[in-house]
Structures are given as structure tokens and as C-alpha cells.
Amino acid sequence: MDKATLAGALGSPSAFGQSQFALVRGNAFEARVKADGGTELLRLVHEKLDRSAEPPAAARVPDLSAAGHAGRAARTELALGEASLTPGEWTLLDHPLLALDVAGSPAFLEPDAVVVHPDGSWTVVEIKSFPLLDGSADPAKVGAAARQAAVYVLALEEVAARLAAAPDGPGEAPRVRHRILLVCPKDFSNLPTASAVDVRKQRAVTARQLARLTRIEHIADALPEGTCFAPGLPRERLAASVEAVPASYAPECLSACELAFHCRDRSRARDAVTALGRPVRAELGGLTTVEDVLAAARGELGDPADPTVAALRRAAALRAEALAAAAASPGPQVLAGTAGTTRAGVAPCP
Amino acid sequence: MSLITTLARLEAVSTGRARPAATVRHRHLSERPLVFVPLTTAGEAGAPLGALVGTDRDAPRLLVVPQPRDRDLRFAFLAELADVVLPYVDGCAEAVEAAERSETDPETGKRVKVEVELCADAPQLIVPSRAGVDFVRLLGRSTRFRRTAEQDPEAPFPAPPRVPLLGRWLTHFAERARVPGSSLLPAMTDLLSRHWATGQSSLEDQHLGALLAWIDPPAGRSGAEAAREAELARDADGQLRCPPAGPATDPAFDNKLLAPAIERYDRARTALAAAQDGLEADERLGALTAAEREIRALVESRTRPTWDAVWRGLDLLRALPEGARVEERWTRDRWSFTGHRDRVLAGEPPQPRRDDAVTAANKLAAREREQARLEAQEALDDPLVMAGRRLSGEAFAGEVTDVVMAYSESKRPSPRPLVTVRTDDRPHLGARTRVYRSLGGKPQTAEFVGYEDETDGPGSDGAGEGPAGAGQPAGGLLVLRITDKMGRGREPEAGSVPEKGDRVCFTLFEHEPRGGAKLPDPEETPWTHGGPPGAEAAVREPADPVTEEDLL
Numbered sequence: 078m079d080k081a082t083l084a085g086a087l088g089s090p091s092a093f094g095q096s097q098f099a100l101v102r103g104n105a106f107e108a109r110v111k112a113d114g115g116t117e118l119l120r121l122v123h124e125k126l127d128r129s130a131e132p133p134a135a136a137r138v139p140d141l142s143a144a145g146h147a148g149r150a151a152r153t154e155l156a157l158g159e160a161s162l163t164p165g166e167w168t169l170l171d172h173p174l175l176a177l178d179v180a181g182s183p184a185f186l187e188p189d190a191v192v193v194h195p196d197g198s199w200t201v202v203e204i205k206s207f208p209l210l211d212g213s214a215d216p217a218k219v220g221a222a223a224r225q226a227a228v229y230v231l232a233l234e235e236v237a238a239r240l241a242a243a244p245d246g247p248g249e250a251p252r253v254r255h256r257i258l259l260v261c262p263k264d265f266s267n268l269p270t271a272s273a274v275d276v277r278k279q280r281a282v283t284a285r286q287l288a289r290l291t292r293i294e295h296i297a298d299a300l301p302e303g304t305c306f307a308p309g310l311p312r313e314r315l316a317a318s319v320e321a322v323p324a325s326y327a328p329e330c331l332s333a334c335e336l337a338f339h340c341r342d343r344s345r346a347r348d349a350v351t352a353l354g355r356p357v358r359a360e361l362g363g364l365t366t367v368e369d370v371l372a373a374a375r376g377e378l379g380d381p382a383d384p385t386v387a388a389l390r391r392a393a394a395l396r397a398e399a400l401a402a403a404a405a406s407p408g409p410q411v412l413a414g415t416a417g418t419t420r421a422g423v424a425p426c427p
Numbered sequence: 428m429s430l431i432t433t434l435a436r437l438e439a440v441s442t443g444r445a446r447p448a449a450t451v452r453h454r455h456l457s458e459r460p461l462v463f464v465p466l467t468t469a470g471e472a473g474a475p476l477g478a479l480v481g482t483d484r485d486a487p488r489l490l491v492v493p494q495p496r497d498r499d500l501r502f503a504f505l506a507e508l509a510d511v512v513l514p515y516v517d518g519c520a521e522a523v524e525a526a527e528r529s530e531t532d533p534e535t536g537k538r539v540k541v542e543v544e545l546c547a548d549a550p551q552l553i554v555p556s557r558a559g560v561d562f563v564r565l566l567g568r569s570t571r572f573r574r575t576a577e578q579d580p581e582a583p584f585p586a587p588p589r590v591p592l593l594g595r596w597l598t599h600f601a602e603r604a605r606v607p608g609s610s611l612l613p614a615m616t617d618l619l620s621r622h623w624a625t626g627q628s629s630l631e632d633q634h635l636g637a638l639l640a641w642i643d644p645p646a647g648r649s650g651a652e653a654a655r656e657a658e659l660a661r662d663a664d665g666q667l668r669c670p671p672a673g674p675a676t677d678p679a680f681d682n683k684l685l686a687p688a689i690e691r692y693d694r695a696r697t698a699l700a701a702a703q704d705g706l707e708a709d710e711r712l713g714a715l716t717a718a719e720r721e722i723r724a725l726v727e728s729r730t731r732p733t734w735d736a737v738w739r740g741l742d743l744l745r746a747l748p749e750g751a752r753v754e755e756r757w758t759r760d761r762w763s764f765t766g767h768r769d770r771v772l773a774g775e776p777p778q779p780r781r782d783d784a785v786t787a788a789n790k791l792a793a794r795e796r797e798q799a800r801l802e803a804q805e806a807l808d809d810p811l812v813m814a815g816r817r818l819s820g821e822a823f824a825g826e827v828t829d830v831v832m833a834y835s836e837s838k839r840p841s842p843r844p845l846v847t848v849r850t851d852d853r854p855h856l857g858a859r860t861r862v863y864r865s866l867g868g869k870p871q872t873a874e875f876v877g878y879e880d881e882t883d884g885p886g887s888d889g890a891g892e893g894p895a896g897a898g899q900p901a902g903g904l905l906v907l908r909i910t911d912k913m914g915r916g917r918e919p920e921a922g923s924v925p926e927k928g929d930r931v932c933f934t935l936f937e938h939e940p941r942g943g944a945k946l947p948d949p950e951e952t953p954w955t956h957g958g959p960p961g962a963e964a965a966v967r968e969p970a971d972p973v974t975e976e977d978l979l
Contacts (some may be wrong), residue, residue, distance in 0.1 A: 092659065094678035097686050099470030129855050199602065210568065211780045243814035265569050318825050329627035347652065350437065354628040357433050369441045374434060388818075392430040395814035402810045403450030 081257040086308035087315055089342060091309045091335035096195050103206040107189060110204050110260055110269045114138050122192050122200060122258055130195045136167040141174070149174040157233075159195035168193035173233035173323075180290040188229040198252040199237070201229045201312040202260060209261040209270050209403045219274065226257040227279035231287070256279065277408065296322065301425040327355050361385060398420070429815040433903040435624035450622055452747040454618055455757035456609040457551035461515050462487070462737050464730045466554055467674040468495040469681055473562075473569040474850040475504055476685075477726035480511050484738040489730075493692050493722045498584060499538070505570060506587035515550055520768045522547040522829040530678040549611060549757070549764035553741070555635050555672035555733050558615045562674040564601035571777040572970045578689050582970065583884030587761070593655075595777045606794055608756045608801035611764065612786030615832050622747060626651060634658055635736050636669035639767040642743060655970045670729040680688070684725055729974045737929055750808035751868075779968055784956035786950045792943050799940035807865050807938065815933065817852045825850030826933040827925045828904065834917075835937070837914060842919045846931075847879055847905045854905075854935060862907065866923065870938040879904040892916045907933070 084091045102212070110118050120215035124304035137160070143152040160168035170191040176183050190202040203226045205333035207218045233253045238323045243248035256273045263270035319339065325347075326340035344352040347364040351358045364370045373379035374393040379386035434921040435446040463488075465478040488511055492504045526545035529538045554560055571594030573586035620632045625641035632638050636657030641650035657669040666684070667677050676685070695715040704710035768814040782790065806813045806822065816822040828845035834840035856862075856875045863870040914918035925931050950959050 090659070091429060096469035096676070096678040096681035098468055098681055102470035206470055210565075211470070266971070267927065326686075328630040331630065338429070345440075348440075352628070353436050353440070353626075354630070357436070357628075360433055367437050370434075370437050371441055388430055389434070392818050393433050395818055396431050396434060396811065399450065399810035399814040400447065 082308045083306055083315070083319070084339055086310075086312065087319065087336075087339045088312060089336075089338035091338065093335060099206070106206045106262055106267055106269070107204045109267060111171060111190065112341060115171070117269060118190065118202065118260065119167055119192065121260060121269065121386075122194075122202070122207055125258060125271050125273045126200060126254065126256060127196075130284050131165070133167040136169050137163075138169050138171060141172065146174060147176075150176045151183060152238070156238055156253075157191075157193065158243070159201070161197050161240065164197055165195045167195060175236065177228065177231065177232040177235065179287060181292040181294060186232050188226070191229075191233065192258075193251075193252075193265045198254050199233055200254045201226045201233065201257040203257060204228075204260045204269075207261060208264060209272065210264055212418070214272075216262060217276060221276050222259055223276045223279045224283065226274070226281045227276045228256065230255065230276060230280050231284055246274060283310055325351065327354075327358075329355075361389075364389075431811070431818060431896065432624055436626060439624055439641065439650065440626035443626070443651055444644060445625045445650060445936065447811070448606070448620075449622045449747070449809050450625040451750040451807075451809050452744055453750050453753060453805050453808065454608075454613060454744075455551075455749070455753050455760070456741065456744060457610075458550070460551040461512065461740070462553050462555045462557070462734065463512075463563070464672075464737065465559060465566075465674045466676055466726060467562060468732060469676065470970040471495060472566045474501065475566070475674075476977030477504075477730065478508065479727070479734045480508065480918045482515065484734075487731075487734055489723060489727050491726045492721045493719045494689060494696075502587050502590065505566075505590045505593065509587075509589040509593040512552075512593055512596065513972070517544055517765070519550045522764075530603070537841050545758075546761050546768065547763045548766045551610060552612045553737060554612065554614050555737050557614045557635060558674055559672070560601060560604050560614050561614055561768075563597050563604075567594045567599075567601055567955070568780075569971075571598055572780075572968060574970050578845075591777065592771070593648065595771060596767075598778050599763075603760065603763050604788075605790075606763075607798040608804075609760050609763070609797070610757060611760050615737050618669070618744055619740050625654075627654060634742070635672040639739060639743075641740070643779055654910045667674065671734055672733045673730070676729060680725075680729060685722075688718070688722050688725055692699075692722060694718075746906050750805070752804040752808050759797075776968065778960075783949055783960055784952050785946055788946055788956075792946070798938050799936075803934070803936055803938050803940065805933065806936075813934075814931065816936075817854075817976035820853055820855040821936055822932065822934040823848075823850045823854040823905070824921070824930065825852070827903075827927055827929045827931055830924065830927055840917065842913050842917065842924075843908075844909050844919065844924050846873070846909060846925055848903060848905045848907060848931060848933075854933075856905070857937070860935065862935055863938055864931055865935045865938065866912055869912065871909065873907040873909045874932065876906040876908050879906050887932060910944065 081091050081093065098182075115136060115138060116133075119136050121134055123130065139156040139159070140150060141152050141156060143149045153170065153175060156168075156170055156173070160170075164167055170193070171187065172187055173191050175186045175188070176186075188201050189204040192200045194200065203222050205222055207214055207217065230253055234250075237250040237253055245317055255277045256275050258271050259274045260269050260271045261269065300318075300321050304321050306315065306318055308315070310318075315365075319336070320343070325335075326337070327345040328341075330337040330340060341352060349366055350361055350365060350367055350370060358365070360385070361370055362378070364373055364385065369378060370389065373386050374389045377388060379389075381387060381390070391409055429654050432448055435448055439446045442738040459482050461480065461482050462484075463478060463480045466476040468474040468476045474495040476495050477489070477493055479487040479489055481487040488507075490504050490507050490511075493501045494500055526543055526546050527540045528543045530541045531537070532539045537651060552563070554563060568588065570590050573591050573594065574582040575588050576582070576585035577588065578591075579585070582891070600612040603609050604614075605901035616633055616635050616638055618631065619635075619638050619642060623638075625632055625638060627637065627641065631654075632658065634654075637654035638655045644650045644653040660668045661679075662668055664683065665679050667679070670680070671677055692715070695711065695718045699708065699711040699715050701712050709919075712879045738835075806816050812823055815826075817824060825848040827846055828849050831845040833843050833845050835843050858875070858877075860875040862875060865871075909919075909924060913923040947953070952959050
């Protein structure tokens with residue numbers, strides 16, 4: 078289901094999109110990293126992850142093209158199996174395709190590259206076009222890349238387990254390395270540099286989330302008969318269909334989900350305090366709507382023995398007192414002469 | 428976020444308009460700030476696309492890079508930017524006043540007062556959003572190590588003169604912006620969200636258009652509606668009516684308008700280079716100029732709304748009275764500015780890529796100290812901020828009900844009056860907890876002695892406010908012992924002891940935070956922190972390597 082189209086049909090289009098400048102730059106950088114049969118890329122893998130191995134002189138770069146997603150995934154699996162059977166050689170898989178079971182339906186994933194080391198272990202390579210400036214990059218972007226790579230690691234582990242179980246397989250599952258290689262442009266140039274990122278934590282989190290995901294059939298079973306998400310439907314019917322799927326909006330959704338603006342409108346219409354952020358919700362205990370909170374603060378609602386209600390009333394009283402005091406005495410109200418004495422007395426920062 | 432701010436946000440949701448989060452202005456605003464609205468190219472690190480910059484709201488200077496991937500055009504942009512920023516900075520560097528600073532005498536090791544210069548005013552660079560501050564830092568980093576032809580005749584692709592200097596100043600601004608309460612490089616969204624609470628989350632407050640829509644909605648409309656429109660409304664071409672405050676541009680703008688315009692520019696440039704004779708060249712030059720003008724118009728159309736929004740924000744902020752201690756913090760900014768001016772004049776090298784251990788530790792300590800100072804000063808300047816501290820038990824206000832004179836038991840007895848305060852607040856007081864109040868701008872210290880039993884029973888007063896938490900008395904009568912600022916004599920000086928009936932406000936936090944222990948000189952960095960800077964520190968940091976297709 079295309080959530081962006083659905084959001085558009087609901088009248089709250091998503092604000093996501095990619096600039097073609099970023100796209101061009103990202104592709105050019107990736108091509109540069111993988112040029113000459115991946116010489117530069119393998120050099121980085123050797124330098125950052127596996128210095129004890131033979132330096133990669135000539136690597137095998139198997140052809141992974143095949144018809145259809147399933148075909149490409151099968152081809153990738155075959156290539157990985159072959160690479161594991163030829164120890165002592167470096168193998169670079171350019172844009173392999175991996176299948177991963179997500180909540181009961183298969184999802185296809187395409188890492189930028191996977192490298193098979195001479196010892197038979199596998200490394201995920203993620204190529205990003207944000208810069209590594211003086212050795213450090215934007216933590217938010219690195220975090221996103223690590224989460225993405227963790228999913229690839231999980232998918233590769235499934236492949237490894239399958240290969241090990243195969244009758245003519247190596248018997249023992251090849252190791253999928255938990256340190257992935259993040260390749261970025263160095264400073265302001267487009268020369269590649271790399272850093273090993275440990276994704277064990279992200280892998281564990283993703284594995285747990287995948288295991289806990291409600292299976293898609295269960296969600297579908299819970300939906301009323303006739304629920305349909307075709308973007309061509311009238312807006313009211315679509316909205317009712319979307320409403321049938323439970324979702325709890327928080328402002329963080331805005332940066333992740335195409336439907337966030339729609340959910341935000343619903344959340345605001347319900348007067349939910351979570352629309353102001355999860356911490357706000359946590360602070361207000363059992364009071365979940367804006368009007369309830371304000372009524373409680375005014376003393377019209379709620380049990381005064383409830384600590385949340387008591388704190389709210391005190392906050393409201395203090396706020397009203399402070400605003401009244403400020404309105405009564407316009408202008409700075411701290412004693413005259415303060416500015417003059419402090420101004421001369423300020424010492425420079427060391 | 429304190430419960431008081433949360434309450435203000437909820438009120439804003441309910442009334443459809445932002446509610447005050449402060450009663451005074453907590454940041455200094457220069458009379459002549461330099462507003463800087465930059466745009467960057469998507470996907471490139473530090474490749475500016477253009478900017479509006481200037482001190483005159485009616486006449487901003489438009490700077491544009493028609494092809495952001497072209498090094499020469501980027502240098503031209505930076506040189507133009509330097510022509511605007513550096514004269515503005517120099518204008519503040521000239522007027523100085525005499526000030527004193529205590530320094531350690533290298534020979535005697537004693538602290539002595541030294542007469543130094545302090546710039547009478549400092550520049551203030553205002554950007555629309557926090558991303559703008561980061562972009563200033565990035566521009567500073569990308570230019571401060573460049574070499575001009577004069578510095579290094581061998582350097583490939585020399586930078587125009589003054590560009591490295593611009594980089595050093597931008598770096599200084601961006602570095603100072605990390606100090607809490609500083610005003611050399613404020614972001615407009617931060618300034619506005621400090622003073623108003625909107626009915627949206629703090630994440631959404633990062634959008635300047637939406638934030639302004641809540642604070643000052645157009646007549647007859649609610650803030651929520653206006654904010655939603657600012658965030659999402661698009662015209663018939665699919666372009667945002669309120670372009671993002673940058674530096675990142677909207678992808679739809681990049682793909683639909685900017686990319687074709689840049690392509691036309693590139694084509695016109697190639698055609699001009701291939702021109703056979705003068706007549707043809709003239710014609711093609713015309714085409715190139717037209718293509719360039721088109722890109723300029725596009726960049727202006729995306730930056731001008733933000734430029735106007737920044738000035739509108741300034742109008743709103745200027746309507747608030749300035750807090751009493753804002754001037755003091757601005758003086759610290761002036762010291763920081765003067766310090767960097769002196770370093771530049773002394774011919775010191777640009778700021779290093781990575782700070783050494785001692786500098787880094789000093790910076791962190793300074794930021795922590797300034798954070799504590801900012802929190803204390805904002806509370807003292809603003810009853811609304813103080814209300815938050817009172818709610819959290821870090822301060823209390825009340826009326827003096829009794830003053831009993833008492834004296835210390837030393838050879839020369841000093842006054843130690845006992846003051847009884849009636850309060851409804853619930854401060855977290857333990858035995859002999861020190862509390863402070865502001866007396867003529869200076870903190871006066873008192874000690875908590877104990878709760879006094881009321882004949883009519885404590886808590887009856889505060890019953891309307893709800894019962895106190897378990898084990899915590901609901902305010903009531905507090906007895907404090909004043910311990911200083913009463914002069915040297917046996918009798919306290921007039922006005923130094925509160926009198927019966929006075930309203931007083933005491934805080935549990937210190938008004939002037941103390942700094943930590945002094946750090947060693949860089950030459951004495953302990954081995955645990957990398958040891959003293961070795962020979963490599965003496966070598967000038969090399970410029971970034973450049974390649975043929977390099978970016979900056």
C-alpha cells in the first residue's frame with residue numbers, strides 16, 4: 078500500500094520527497110566508491126574491519142542480475158553460498174537482494190553492498206552521501222544508517238541459517254559481522270572514507286520489534302468487512318477505513334510516517350494531549366484531553382486528592398499570580414541600579 | 428518542560444493563540460542586527476545556493492550561486508558574503524571602552540588587575556532556525572582553513588582574500604551559540620519559543636512560519652489553522668506557500684523549478700564558451716545573464732518570506748521589556764567578541780579542527796556554568812519563570828510575619844535576625860538549608876531554621892490548594908536566619924533585613940553559580956588526556972586537500 082498516495086487522497090499530503098540534487102550526488106558518490114570492481118571499497122573494508130586478512134588484490138564480483146525480486150533474491154543466495162565455499166578470496170556483492178519475513182509477509186531489501194571476507198564471514202556495507210566531517214558525522218543520520226544496516230544483518234543471518242541447513246551446504250552457518258562499514262564522503266570532498274559501526278544494539282532492537290509485530294492477517298481480521306484503502310474512494314470512506322486501524326499519534330511520527338499529518342488532525346480533533354508530545358502526556362497522568370486538563374486546573378473537574386490534579390491547580394494558581402504581577406508592573410521590576418552595578422562587574426570568560 | 432509551560436501550551440490549544448511563556452525578554456537584541464537567511468544545495472556538504480543578508484529590513488542583499496557545484500561561483504558568493512559580514516563585524520570592533528580584568532602575574536603568580544579594552548558593542552547575527560546556526564558553523568569550517576593566493580602562492584584554487592577571515596568569524600559565532608544564554612548568533616525559532624508557548628509540540632515549533640502563525644495569527648483565524656497552512660499549503664504548481672526557513676529547500680522546489688533553471692544556466696554557459704565570434708558571444712552572454720537572473724529570482728522568492736518572518740519576529744520580541752540581567756549576559760558576549768578580535772589581530776591561527784583536552788574541558792565547564800547562571804537569572808528577572816521554580820520546590824515566596832533580632836555567639840556578636848515567612852509554597856527544605864534572595868541585585872543568604880507551629884494549625888490555609896504530599900509540610904510558617912549583607916556593625920544596615928509585612932522571595936539555588944576547579948595549562952595536560960600538545964600542535968593546520976572535482 079502506498080501511504081503517500083493514501084495521505085494525498087485523504088487531503089493531508091505527506092511532506093516527504095527527495096531532491097534530485099541529493100539523488101544525483103548520492104548516486105555519483107556510490108558509483109565512485111564502487112568503481113574499478115570495488116577496489117576502493119574493499120580497501121576500506123580491509124583497513125577498517127579485517128586487517129589480519131590478505132589485502133584484497135582481485136575480488137570476485139558475481140553478476141546478480143535476474144528476473145523479478147524473487148529471482149534476484151535467489152541469485153543473491155546462490156552467490157553467497159558460492160562465496161562461502163571459496164575461502165581465502167574476497168567477494169563483493171553489488172546491490173544484492175535479500176528477503177526478510179516481516180509480520181508474515183515477505184519484504185525485499187537491497188543493501189548497497191555485501192562483502193564476503195576470506196574467512197567466509199559477511200559484512201554489510203552502507204554508502205551514504207552525508208559527510209564525515211573531521212571524523213564525525215550527524216548522529217541522527219548515523220543512527221538511521223545503523224538501524225537500516227541492522228535490518229540487512231538480520232536478513233543475512235536468515236540466509237546464513239538457510240545455507241547451513243542445505244544438504245550440500247557448509248554445515249556451519251557463515252558468520253554475519255555485527256560491525257558494518259559506513260562509507261561517507263570525507264569532509265567537503267567526494268573522496269570516500271569509512272567508519273566501522275557496531276550495530277548489535279540496533280540489531281537486537283529490530284529483531285525484538287519484528288518478533289512482536291502484529292501479524293498482518295491479525296490486523297486484517299480485526300478490520301470490519303469492506304474496509305478498503307484504494308485511493309480512488311471518496312474521502313469519507315477512506316478516512317473511515319484508516320480510522321479502523323488503530324494508531325496512536327505522537328509528534329515524532331511527523332518525521333517518519335506519510336500519514337502523520339492525517340493522524341495529527343485526528344488527534345487534535347479528539348483534543349488529545351499527546352499531540353503536544355509524549356512527555357506532556359506522561360506528566361498529566363489520567364487526564365488525556367486538553368479540556369479535561371484545563372477544567373481540572375480551573376478546579377471544575379477531578380479529585381483534589383489526586384497528585385496530578387493538585388499539582389495542576391497549584392501550577393495554574395502560580396501562573397495566574399505571576400502573569401497578574403507582571404501586568405501590574407510593566408517594565409523590568411528588579412531593583413533599579415542592578416544593571417549599572419553588574420555591567421561593570423562582569424569578568425571576562427576564561 | 429515544567430507543568431506551568433505545559434499548562435500554557437494547553438491554554439494555547441484551547442484559545443487558538445500562543446500564550447506567554449515569559450513576561451520579560453530574556454535575550455539581548457541588538458539595535459542593528461545582521462539577519463542572515465541562507466539556502467543550501469540538497470545533498471552537498473556546505474555548498475550554499477544563496478542567501479539574503481543585511482541590516483536593513485527593506486534592502487536585503489541577495490547573494491546567489493547559480494551553479495552550486497562550481498568552485499569559482501561559490502568563492503564569489505563567499506567573497507560577497509565577507510563584504511557584508513566583515514565590515515559589520517569591524518564596525519563593532521572599533522568603538523572600545525576601558526575595562527579591568529584580573530590576570531595572573533607570570534612573575535609573582537598573584538592575581539592583578541589589568542587595564543584592557545572591551546568593545547562597546549558586539550555584532551549580532553540572526554538566523555531563522557537552529558539548522559541555520561549549524562549551517563553557519565559548516566560555512567566557518569569549510570572556509571577558515573582555505574589559503575588565499577597571498578598566504579600561499581602555490582595553493583591550488585586559492586580563495587579570495589578575506590574569505591578565510593570570514594570563516595574564522597563564522598566559526599566564532601557558531602561556537603559562541605553553544606553557550607547557554609548567549610546572543611551573538613541566536614536562531615529566531617529559539618528566541619520566539621523561549622517567550623511564547625504555542626499549541627503544538629516543541630518539534631513543530633522548529634518551523635518558523637508555523638511558530639509565527641501561533642504567536643501572531645492573521646485577523647479572524649486561529650493559530651492552529653494558520654500554522655497548518657504555513658506548514659502544508661501549496662499553490663497550483665505544488666510549491667509551498669510558506670517556503671521552509673532553510674537552509675534546506677523543499678524537494679518540490681528543487682525538482683520542479685530550481686533544477687530546470689540550473690540546467691538552462693549550464694546550457695547557456697556551454698553555449699557561450701563555444702561561441703565563434705563576438706556577435707554570437709554577445710547574444711549568448713545575454714542568454715546567460717537571463718538564465719542567471721531567473722535563478723536569482725527563484726532564490727529570492729524562497730528567502731524573502733523567511734527574511735520578512737525573521738523581522739516580524741524581531742518586532743514581536745522588541746515589544747517585550749528587556750529582563751534586568753540580560754545586559755549582564757550581553758556583556759559576556761562582548762567579552763567573547765573582544766577576545767576573538769584580539770586573537771585575530773594578534774595573528775593567531777584559525778580555530779583548530781579539534782580542540783585539545785584542556786580547551787575542550789574549559790568550554791564544557793563554561794557552558795555548564797552559563798547554563799546554571801541563565802537558569803538563575805531568568806528566574807530572578809521573570810516572575811513567571813520563578814513560578815516554575817516555586818512549583819518544583821526550588822523557591823518560595825511569602826509575607827514576612829515576624830522579625831526577631833538575634834546575634835551570633837562569637838566574641839564580636841553580629842546580627843543574625845530570625846525572620847518568619849508565611850508561604851503557600853512547598854520548598855524542599857532540610858535543616859540549615861541555605862536560601863538566597865536578591866537584595867539590590869546581590870544575593871543575600873539565609874539559613875532555614877525550622878517550621879513554626881501555628882496556633883490555628885498548619886495547612887488550613889492551603890487546604891484549597893489540595894493536601895501536601897506525604898511527609899512534606901504544606902508551606903506554612905518558615906523561620907529563616909539571615910546571615911550576611913547586613914554591614915559590619917552590631918546593628919544591621921537600614922533596609923538589609925526584611926520587615927514585617929514585606930513580600931519576599933527566596934530561592935534554594937545560588938544566584939551566581941560558582942565555577943569548578945581551575946584546569947591546568949595546555950602545556951601541563953596530564954597523560955590521561957593525551958599529554959601536553961606535542962610538536963604537531965606547533966605546525967599550522969593544513970588546508971583541506973583539494974581535487975579537481977572537489978567541492979569546497
